Amino acid sequence: MTLALKYAIGWCIIVLTLLGGPPAEGQVLINEIMADPDSDWNGNGIPNFRDDEWVEVINQGPGTVELSLYFLRDITGETNHLQLNGQLEPGQVAVFFGSQAVEWQQANSVPVSGLSLNNSGDTIELITREGEEFVVQDTLVYLDHEAEDERSSGLDPETGQWMLFDGLNPYEGTQIPLGTGCFPSPGEANSCAPQVPVQNATLDEVKSLYRKL
Numbered sequence: 462m463t464l465a466l467k468y469a470i471g472w473c474i475i476v477l478t479l480l481g482g483p484p485a486e487g488q489v490l491i492n493e494i495m496a497d498p499d500s501d502w503n504g505n506g507i508p509n510f511r512d513d514e515w516v517e518v519i520n521q522g523p524g525t526v527e528l529s530l531y532f533l534r535d536i537t538g539e540t541n542h543l544q545l546n547g548q549l550e551p552g553q554v555a556v557f558f559g560s561q562a563v564e565w566q567q568a569n570s571v572p573v574s575g576l577s578l579n580n581s582g583d584t585i586e587l588i589t590r591e592g593e594e595f596v597v598q599d600t601l602v603y604l605d606h607e608a609e610d611e612r613s614s615g616l617d618p619e620t621g622q623w624m625l626f627d628g629l630n631p632y633e634g635t636q637i638p639l640g641t642g643c644f645p646s647p648g649e650a651n652s653c654a655p656q657v658p659v660q661n662a663t664l665d666e667v668k669s670l671y672r673k674l
């Protein structure tokens with residue numbers, strides 16, 4: 462290969478990189494969800510079954526991602542529940558609450574249902590829009606026992622498996638994912654490191670570890 466050809470190929474790669482393109486599939490994933498909140502997770506002082514639901518996403522790709530390219534919906538409807546917003550650096554997570562979905566729905570004149578995370582189990586899709594088409598980037602199916610008071614479930618960063626964060630409402634059944642005693646972590650990397658001894662922790666103490674509102 463001539464030197465000139467090498468330079469030409471190199472410049473092509475640089476130009477293509479700078480131009481960017483649609484988000485790579487699998488770059489942003491659903492990282493953790495709470496479908497059945499029983500307290501005030503969004504920090505507005507009012508516990509609400511709809512507004513305090515939340516979905517956390519993670520950027521597992523190598524580059525910064527523009528989250529406004531992404532939408533959340535559940536499998537039952539054609540209507541998107543929320544357009545995400547903000548930018549996400551590699552490895553970072555972002556959490557979106559039901560109350561944000563309500564605001565987005567009101568602003569866009571679509572049915573107001575929040576994130577609509579069914580407490581008996583549901584399927585959530587993270588999608589992008591390419592022209593008039595919606596492309597599913599990630600799909601999460603969760604079960605009835607994951608959607609119980611104050612339980613979240615999410616990706617285990619060590620194994621890549623889906624796990625239950627039931628430290629606030631222990632699950633002793635045998636369905637997968639099994640109980641772990643780990644705590645929900647909206648807006649923070651998923652972890653099972655002990656934060657506060659369970660027997661001494663109040664709910665507010667546990668939440669204060671994560672909340673940045």
Ligand SMILES: [Ca+2]
Pocket residue numbers: 496497498510514577578579580
């Ligand atoms: Ca719910």
Ligand SMILES: [Ca+2]
Pocket residue numbers: 500501502503504505506507508509512513
């Ligand atoms: Ca609330």
Ligand SMILES: [Ca+2]
Pocket residue numbers: 497580581582604605606607608609
């Ligand atoms: Ca349930």
Ligand SMILES: [Ca+2]
Pocket residue numbers: 492493517554615645646647648649650651
């Ligand atoms: Ca988390």
